[in-house]
Amino acid sequence: MSKRKSFCKGNSSAVVLGELICEKLKVSTVEAVCNQTAIALAGEMKCSFPAFSGNRLNLEKHVLKSLAEKEDFSGFIDYIHQPRKHVERFIKEEVQKYIFTSHKDKARDILKKNVEDIKQHVSRALFTATEKVKTQTGDTDMWLEEFTSFLRDDLTFDSIRPENFRDINSFDFLKEEIEKSLEPIMKEMNNLSLNKMNEFRLKPDQILIDQLCKCCWVKCPFCAAVCTNTIEDHSPDDHSVPFHRSTAVNGVHYKDTDILSVEFCTTNVASDGKFYPDSHSDKLIPFKQYRTAGPRFADWRITPDESKLTYWKWFVCRFQKQLEDHYKLKFKGEGEIPRDWRNYNEKEAIKSLDEMYKL
Numbered sequence: 060m061s062k063r064k065s066f067c068k069g070n071s072s073a074v075v076l077g078e079l080i081c082e083k084l085k086v087s088t089v090e091a092v093c094n095q096t097a098i099a100l101a102g103e104m105k106c107s108f109p110a111f112s113g114n115r116l117n118l119e120k121h122v123l124k125s126l127a128e129k130e131d132f133s134g135f136i137d138y139i140h141q142p143r144k145h146v147e148r149f150i151k152e153e154v155q156k157y158i159f160t161s162h163k164d165k166a167r168d169i170l171k172k173n174v175e176d177i178k179q180h181v182s183r184a185l186f187t188a189t190e191k192v193k194t195q196t197g198d199t200d201m202w203l204e205e206f207t208s209f210l211r212d213d214l215t216f217d218s219i220r221p222e223n224f225r226d227i228n229s230f231d232f233l234k235e236e237i238e239k240s241l242e243p244i245m246k247e248m249n250n251l252s253l254n255k256m257n258e259f260r261l262k263p264d265q266i267l268i269d270q271l272c273k274c275c276w277v278k279c280p281f282c283a284a285v286c287t288n289t290i291e292d293h294s295p296d297d298h299s300v301p302f303h304r305s306t307a308v309n310g311v312h313y314k315d316t317d318i319l320s321v322e323f324c325t326t327n328v329a330s331d332g333k334f335y336p337d338s339h340s341d342k343l344i345p346f347k348q349y350r351t352a353g354p355r356f357a358d359w360r361i362t363p364d365e366s367k368l369t370y371w372k373w374f375v376c377r378f379q380k381q382l383e384d385h386y387k388l389k390f391k392g393e394g395e396i397p398r399d400w401r402n403y404n405e406k407e408a409i410k411s412l413d414e415m416y417k418l
Contacts (some may be wrong), residue, residue: 070232071287076199077236080206082197085244087214088177092248094261095173099264100166104157111150111267115274115287116301120412122149123370127409135374139308142285143276147268154264155345158253166253174248177213181241184209189234199224202233266379279354281324283309298359310386314338318394319386321375329363369411373401 104111110121122145126134138145158166189204191197200221207216227233257263262342275288277298282305306327307319314335327334333343336352344352349361375382375396383389390396403411 070229072224073227073229074232074236076219076227077233077240079219080237081240081244083216083219084214084241085180087216088181088244089248089255090259091176091214092170092183092251092258093256094172095176095251096166096170097256097259097261097263097266099169099173099387100154100263101270102120103165104154104170104263104267105151105270108153110153111271115271115289118271119285122146123412124409126375127370127405130165130377132378132385133237136385139283140284142278144273147272150267151264151270154267158263163253166283170251170253171249172253174245177248178241178245180213181210183238184239185234187228192230199227202227202230248410261339264375277358279303279309279324279359279361280352281309281311281327281361282306296360298358299360299362302363302366302368304368305375307375307382307390308371310382310388312388313393318386318392319382319390321386321390321394321396323367323371324361325364325366328361329365369403370408373403373408374407376401377405385406 071411100390106112110118122138124344126138134145175254184206187209188202191205192202195201198221203219207218210216270284273291275286275291275293275298277286278284279298279300281285282303282304287300288296288298303324305323307321312318313320313322328349330346332346334346334349335342335354336356337343347363348354350359351357379390379396388394
């Protein structure tokens with residue numbers, strides 16, 4: 060075969076290989092950009108977004124603040140009885156608002172930066188592979204091995220069988236062909252929808268959920284306050300919360316009556332009163348010995364005191380009718396709401412979260 064024919068055939072193979080590489084890169088670069096953008100956005104929100112930038116109590120404070128501002132009773136009930144699901148939904152909603160509304164320009168800038176980073180990384184891989192083959196008089200096998208190994212940590216790149224391309228004799232030409240074909244791909248990626256992240260393994264909301272929700276979700280058997288330990292299984296350490304709630308929040312009522320119990324469990328465990336561990340029990344347990352009432356109670360440390368978070372006083376008053384309808388019980392008699400609880404408004408309730416959680 061003449062040199063000219065060999066050169067043309069080699070260039071033809073380079074064009075085909077270049078197109079094949081670009082097809083594979085198109086898929087893997089989109090995935091890499093979306094995954095890196097998801098990680099970056101989650102990291103950005105973890106650092107700068109108030110609800111996600113603190114500890115577990117800080118997150119709870121923001122969830123409660125959001126519920127108060129919306130004054131959505133069904134949201135409260137969802138949070139009280141399914142706290143983890145509600146918090147996960149809260150995280151998803153806040154991430155969506157951050158990315159597509161309040162910080163959409165920042166989100167797009169992060170995506171564009173990741174596109175540029177990937178572009179530069181691929182360019183370095185092309186340069187490195189081409190220079191190595193030229194200096195070591197290598198072949199297509201060497202070029203492909205060098206190119207793919209350079210990208211391996213950042214891009215998923217299916218192997219290409221080199222035997223069909225061993226007649227390539229100008230790796231500079233191959234490099235130029237790939238760079239030329241990559242240009243429109245990279246331009247297209249700059250206009251990627253941020254929704255594209257939902258198609259891949261890493262999503263910013265799920266990253267944050269994994270970070271913020273991997274903790275204890277056991278509820279107080281009296282008031283349904285969620286244990287704030289940051290470790291899922293923290294045995295032998297007891298479950299605890301810094302602030303409990305009025306037990307009416309959880310529908311606790313006096314046995315064989317339709318009367319809700321308004322007391323906070325921290326007050327109850329300091330009293331000489333007694334309680335039934337569940338609706339089927341006939342055995343009264345002294346509140347001071349609540350840990351003996353069964354497995355649900357044994358692992359809880361409830362400090363006897365008179366601390367009563369204003370937030371839950373406001374909640375009981377604001378949603379008295381809805382609570383009565385939901386639980387089919389009444390605030391009356393022994394369960395009458397204390398008059399002074401009605402003095403608090405939403406603003407004071409939210410302020411109490413800041414004061415009491417000291418965040």
